[in-house]
Amino acid sequence: MTQIVRGVAQLRRITQGWRRAGDLVGVVPTMGALHDGHLSLVRAAQAECDRVIVTLFINPRQFNNPEDFAKYPRTEAADAAILAPLSADVLFVPDAAEIYPPGHVSAVTVGGVSGPLEGAHRPGHFDGVATVVAMLFNMTQADRAYFGEKDWQQLQVVRRMVADLQMPVQVVPCPSVRDPDGLAMSxxxxxxxxxxxxxxxxxxxxxxxxxxxxxxxxxxxxxxxxxxxxxxxxxxxxxxxxxxxxxxxxxxxxxxxxxxxxxxxxxxxxxxxxxxxx
CATH class of the missing domain: 3.30.1300.10 (Pantoate-beta-alanine ligase, C-terminal domain)
Structure with missing residues (x-):
């Protein structure tokens, strides 16, 4: 049964216990509205790790368009139900104040790979992505992190950040999952x-x-x-x-x-x- 955790302190207590037991920990970062593409990442993590954390946080700092942020699907109850059959160990669902408490001003910027394409059309987007992913890596203390190839540039940004900052986490890319007509799930x-x-x-x-x-x-x-x-x-x-x-x-x-x-x-x-x- 998947345990729902909302606080960083509780999450760290859980992961510290896993580490003492020598468990390998995987994390699947998501913004919710889960579909089969997300579930394929969870299955990949479960195949390689002893413990799996799925994070669900709609990160306001990666939306350069407030209207897009407002319209993004918020479906926590449905997400938990979709995830239940897979029995991931933890569903981490923090609120914005837990991730960005008052006074939070630090950010992570990844140069080079973040500049073209999405970076040019969505200024600040990858700063928001890199910052929250770095924080989730610290919070979960995961050994492996699973990302879909559909967000290809995001995947390369995270890889570059992990390499440059020598983070002790392995980034695992997973193939895009497509509907029968070929459309990438999103x-x-x-x-x-x-x-x-x-x-x-x-x-x-x-x-x-x-x-x-x-x-x-x-x-x-x-x-x-x-x-x-x-x-x-x-x-x-x-x-x-x-x-x-x-x-x-x-x-x-x-x-x-x-x-x-x-x-x-x-x-x-x-x-x-x-x-x-x-």
């Missing part, structure tokens, strides 16, 4: 109308097609222009970015290195992101 998908949800299947279709064409030697600029036109022709847009980038640094893609095709697009008033390997 909490934001809940906000799409039925018609928009049907349109959204165009996103993975276009991405995988473009990645295949580039991988086969197609001209990158021409392929991306055609992909953008296809998305807009299907009623999606605006397209904030559609870019081929180095998979690790998020800089310009280099021959002979791993590359990633990344996209951010608006649909039905909802901003969706996705990425595929090239």
């Amino acid at each position: 909490s934001r998908n809940q906000r799409l109308s039925a018609a928009a949800r049907a349109q959204a299947a165009t996103i993975p279709a276009v991405l995988f097609d473009a990645a295949g064409r580039i991988g086969a030697g197609g001209d990158v600029a021409q392929v991306l222009d055609a992909a953008r036109a296809r998305l807009e022709g299907a009623g999606l847009g605006p397209v904030e970015y559609l870019a081929l980038r180095d998979a690790e640094t998020l800089g310009e893609a280099q021959p002979g290195r791993g590359a990633r095709l990344l996209l951010a697009v608006w649909l039905d008033g909802v901003r969706l992101i996705d990425n595929v390997a090239v």
Whole structure:
């Protein structure tokens, strides 16, 4: 049975006991509105760790748009019910005052990898992500942390932070989980109308097609222009970015290195992101 914990002090008492017993601890950081993608991370953690903590905190500091923060799904009771069959050890559900008590002014900034794409379109977003993830690592004292590849740039930011600050936690990437029509699972998908949800299947279709064409030697600029036109022709847009980038640094893609095709697009008033390997 999953124990719900709301305070940092209680969480630390629990994790200290686990450590004394020699248990390996995994953490799955989430903002709730859980779906099968999150559950796949929990299962991955359970397969490798003795104890698993799922965190649920809608972090206000990573929202550069107050309206987006206000609209983000808040479904704690449903999340707990979805998580129950997996029997994670702890569901950590702090409130904002627990994470950011009065007087809290410190922040973590990760340079380089955080700058383009999401960083350019959402100023301050990755400062908020890095800060809360660093705090959750400290609070949970986890040995391993599980992140989905759907938020590819976020994954690279966290990896860079852990490496630069020599944090004693292993970041474990897990493949994106997709619906039968290919759309990457996301909490934001809940906000799409039925018609928009049907349109959204165009996103993975276009991405995988473009990645295949580039991988086969197609001209990158021409392929991306055609992909953008296809998305807009299907009623999606605006397209904030559609870019081929180095998979690790998020800089310009280099021959002979791993590359990633990344996209951010608006649909039905909802901003969706996705990425595929090239």
